[in-house]
Amino acid sequence: MSEPTHDNTNLLNTMKAACRDTLRCMQCGVCSGSCPSGRHMAINIRRLVKKAARTVDVLKDEQLWMCTTCYNCQERCPRNIDIVEAVFSLRSIAVHEGIMLPEHGRVSGLLIRHGHAVPIDDERKKQRTELGLDEIPLTVQSCPEGLEEVRTLLKSCGFDRLTGDRDKSNAKTETA
Amino acid sequence: MRGLSLFLGCVIPNRYPGIEMATKLCLAKMDIDCVELKGASCCPAPGLFRSFDRTAWLALAARNIVLSEELGRDILTVCNGCYSTLADANRIMKDDKALREQVNRHLAGIGREFKGSIEIRHIIEYLHRELGPQGIGKHVERPLDIRAAVHYGCHLLKPSRERGLGSFERPEFFDELIESLGATSIDYPDKTECCGAGGGVRSALKEDSLRLAQHKLSRIKEAGVDCIVNACPFCHMQFDLGQEEIRRITGIEYNIPVLHYTQLLGLALGFTPDMLGINLNVIKNNTFVQRIENGQ
Numbered sequence: 001m002s003e004p005t006h007d008n009t010n011l012l013n014t015m016k017a018a019c020r021d022t023l024r025c026m027q028c029g030v031c032s033g034s035c036p037s038g039r040h041m042a043i044n045i046r047r048l049v050k051k052a053a054r055t056v057d058v059l060k061d062e063q064l065w066m067c068t069t070c071y072n073c074q075e076r077c078p079r080n081i082d083i084v085e086a087v088f089s090l091r092s093i094a095v096h097e098g099i100m101l102p103e104h105g106r107v108s109g110l111l112i113r114h115g116h117a118v119p120i121d122d123e124r125k126k127q128r129t130e131l132g133l134d135e136i137p138l139t140v141q142s143c144p145e146g147l148e149e150v151r152t153l154l155k156s157c158g159f160d161r162l163t164g165d166r167d168k169s170n171a172k173t174e175t176a
Numbered sequence: 177m178r179g180l181s182l183f184l185g186c187v188i189p190n191r192y193p194g195i196e197m198a199t200k201l202c203l204a205k206m207d208i209d210c211v212e213l214k215g216a217s218c219c220p221a222p223g224l225f226r227s228f229d230r231t232a233w234l235a236l237a238a239r240n241i242v243l244s245e246e247l248g249r250d251i252l253t254v255c256n257g258c259y260s261t262l263a264d265a266n267r268i269m270k271d272d273k274a275l276r277e278q279v280n281r282h283l284a285g286i287g288r289e290f291k292g293s294i295e296i297r298h299i300i301e302y303l304h305r306e307l308g309p310q311g312i313g314k315h316v317e318r319p320l321d322i323r324a325a326v327h328y329g330c331h332l333l334k335p336s337r338e339r340g341l342g343s344f345e346r347p348e349f350f351d352e353l354i355e356s357l358g359a360t361s362i363d364y365p366d367k368t369e370c371c372g373a374g375g376g377v378r379s380a381l382k383e384d385s386l387r388l389a390q391h392k393l394s395r396i397k398e399a400g401v402d403c404i405v406n407a408c409p410f411c412h413m414q415f416d417l418g419q420e421e422i423r424r425i426t427g428i429e430y431n432i433p434v435l436h437y438t439q440l441l442g443l444a445l446g447f448t449p450d451m452l453g454i455n456l457n458v459i460k461n462n463t464f465v466q467r468i469e470n471g472q
Contacts, residue, residue: 036366036369036370036372036388036391037370037372037377037384037388039388039391040372040384040387040388040391041381041384041387065375065376065377065380065381066377066381066384067375067377068223068330068370068372068373068374068375068377068385068388069222069223069330069331069374069375070330070334070369070370070374070375071330071331071334071335071344072330072334072370074334074335075334075335075336075344084335087227088226088227088230091227091228092227092228092229092230095227095228095229096229100228101376101380101381102380103379103380104224104228104376104379104380107224107379108224108225108228111218111220111225115217115218116186116190116217116218117186117218117220117221117224117225118186118187118190118191118218119186119190120189120190121190124189124190124191124193127193127194127453127456128189128193128196131193131194131197131451131453132197133189133193133196133197133200137184137189137190137196138184138212138214138215139184139189139214139215139216139217140215140216140217141190143214143215145215146215146216146217147217149239149286149288150217150236150239152285152286153232153235153236153239153282153283153285153286154232154235154236156235156282156285157229157231157232157235157282158229158232159228159229159232162228162229162232163228
């Protein structure tokens with residue numbers, strides 16, 4: 001199942017190029033022993049590292065999204081493998097293959113619409129005024145030209161295509 | 177030394193504005209040259225957008241950095257996530273010419289250019305390096321006789337070879353800043369462990385992420401403290417709002433006040449809990465607030 005087929009050879013080559021570092025792994029297990037997510041969730045970072053440059057199956061593995069990027073594994077790896085960098089690379093390849101958790105698609109939509117992953121809501125506007133701050137923060141939220149720049153950049157990088165039209169379908173939940 | 181521009185990010189201005197107020201009050205009172213970085217966006221969040229597309233992540237980070245380059249000021253972050261993104265992106269683009277040129281082609285579309293002329297600072301790192309615990313101590317008007325559980329948060333310390341703040345295993349600089357206010361920083365098991373929020377885990381797998389927070393909260397509760405002190409609004413949210421979310425799921429109540437360091441500093445500089453927005457937390461702890469207001 002993990003052998004490359006004709007269809008996924010290019011994908012596997014992309015993964016190999018991005019995660020070449022992980023081939024130095026000697027499977028000592030210091031990474032999974034140091035992983036706080038591994039104590040509370042199903043993630044086994046040692047196995048992810050083992051699979052990183054070897055099989056495209058890893059892209060569909062939910063464990064890939066259980067890493068909090070705390071860097072304990074990378075700090076302690078005796079082979080100096082940049083494990084968190086490998087996780088970032090694998091996630092990005094997965095996203096470019098259309099694999100993204102629903103909530104992450106929603107947050108991406110917020111970034112495109114507001115320039116913020118967590119935009120302002122009415123409750124905080126009130127709190128801000130009571131504290132003596134500007135009602136709307138002096139970020140892109142109060143700067144339409146700035147927001148336009150953010151959108152232009154995201155479009156120029158193809159980010160809007162990656163997240164599809166999820167930003168439009170979830171407009172109602174934006175202040176959750 | 178260059179002046180600073182204050183980078184707010186998302187969670188501070190839009191969820192915990194008390195931290196924004198505390199930061200501004202403290203910087204002004206300590207006479208630190210800092211202006212607001214107007215028109216900035218999401219950093220963008222490392223756990224989410226760095227995971228999705230490296231170029232888009234770099235390009236948005238570069239725009240934020242350029243806004244401060246144009247002011248000739250270093251960026252001051254008050255959030256570990258913003259620090260992680262902006263410091264890493266700044267270093268990556270300074271070191272990798274080809275990548276810098278690629279990002280600059282995108283930036284040219286909005287009439288901007290990344291030059292690599294400034295540094296990214298985190299308020300904890302800045303206060304420790306530039307003022308030091310003794311320098312902070314000189315500003316204290318109300319010494320705080322409290323026991324605090326410090327939570328460094330991952331991205332302030334790691335990757336340690338890039339941060340240059342010493343070993344992540346037993347760091348001390350944040351503890352020293354807390355003790356400079358008269359407080360006692362209490363040791364507890366798993367002190368440097370993750371709060372569970374980062375890497376997009378809180379946003380997509382909240383119940384899983386809360387198990388990490390609960391583990392830390394139970395260790396902190398056992399140690400017996402008056403409050404948790406953090407350096408990051410996302411860790412702050414995970415511990416503050418997280419306590420209520422954990423109560424709903426498990427029925428367990430921790431009732432531990434959660435303060436960003438700027439709020440603790442603000443108390444020591446003589447500001448009231450209300451001015452610092454400590455009452456805006458989800459976890460209201462009147463005992464703690466009364467202790468501060470009554471001078472213990």
